[in-house]
Amino acid sequence: MLNITGDVAAEFGPVAEAFKTNFDKHGDVGAACAVVIDGKTVVDLFAGNARPDTPWSRDTRSVVFSVSKGITAICLIMASERGYFDLELPVARYWPEFGNYGKDKITVRQLLAHRAGLVYPDVHLSPADIRTWTPTVDALAGQAPQWAPNETFAYHPLTMGFLAGEVLRRTTGKKPSEWLATYIAEPLGLSITFGADGNSPDFAPILPPGTEEITPYPPELQVVAEKAMTMSGAYDTDFFNGANGKTFLGSESPGANLVASARDLARLYAATVSYIDGTRLLNDASILEALQPLSEGRPFYWTDEGNIWGTGFMLHSRRRGMAGPGSFGHDGAGGQLAFASRQHRLGFAYQTVQAGNQNDPRAELLSQALLKCL
Secondary structure, three states, rough: OOOOEEEEOOOHHHHHHHHHHHHHHOOOEEEEEEEEEEOOEEEEEEEEEEEOOEEEEOOEEEEEOOOHHHHHHHHHHHHOOOOOOOOOOEEEHHOOOHOOOOOOHHHHHHOOOOOOOOOOOOOOHHHHHHHHHHHHHHHHHOOOOOOOOOOOEEEEEEEHHHHHHHHHHHHHOOHHHHHHHHHHHHHOOOOEEEEOOOOOOOOOOOOOOOOOOOOOOOOOHHHHHHHHHHHHOOOOOOOHHHOOOHHOOOOOOOOOOEEEEEEHHHHHHHHHHHHEEEEEEOOOHHHHHOOHHHHHHHHOOOOOOOOOOOOEEEEOOOOOOOOOOOEEEEEEEOOOOEEEEEEEEEEEEEOOOOOOOOOOHHHHHHHHHHHHHH
């Protein structure tokens, strides 16, 4: 029998109902959902198992995949607010080696909107290259873009984290993991990291999606997808199983391997739009600029799924309703989602260990239930 634990304010009962429905009808086996509004936690629910013999606890963390990108974007926007760099200036101003092959004009803001044309490395990379960091970013800086920069866009599944992370490192001396620890996790009291010990008792391994048939890419795009998702050989081709291993968890991948709980993610996003324990991460002017749509429609690779990107964030769209217009955040492979709403002064997060397929409904059902309560 399912035992849902935690707390929910009475007026947010529909979120609790949607959370239970995800277990009853949509395959959840271990998950958490949290909402923080004006510094008050109004939803903090968790249920199921973190491992077969371990119930989910308030401290259970898991990999939230591309939710990572939103957190990395927050790190960069914070740094820009503090004057380390200007989002409107070219990346090459801060990272000169990046500027060859016509990449000299692309700005930091455009890079964060998936417009750089560096969806995958064009050389083979090893796990050691990822751990060492420099060989990875040097390879990306030294290659020609896959389209004329800023003429179009395509989602950068893993390279985005390294590209954005190197801008941060070049300008502040800190990689995203270090900025996150110093300026976000410590003041907010969060247990949130890029990478983790997969054997830690608070870590919940990801379970791969079921056997629902997925329409394969055409052969030429299948090659692109494989290179993009493995960083051209550094990661396992079986993405979800590999996500529990030391290669993926044992080094920093700022676009993909954030390990966190839903309650910490909700507090983090809430702190972008309101004060949490005296800490506010972003100012209103930065948020309004980040909410400007920069990439939408048909991308260079793959198809138009309905997503809209601003400055590093997914924005409210027909695919990701979140808490309505003005919402910003990012989803993650398998069903994860975290976002903020400036209008409602809230942070939301949903984490699950049972990966779903591309059109998994769970996070969107929770978002729709939340919107009814606001």
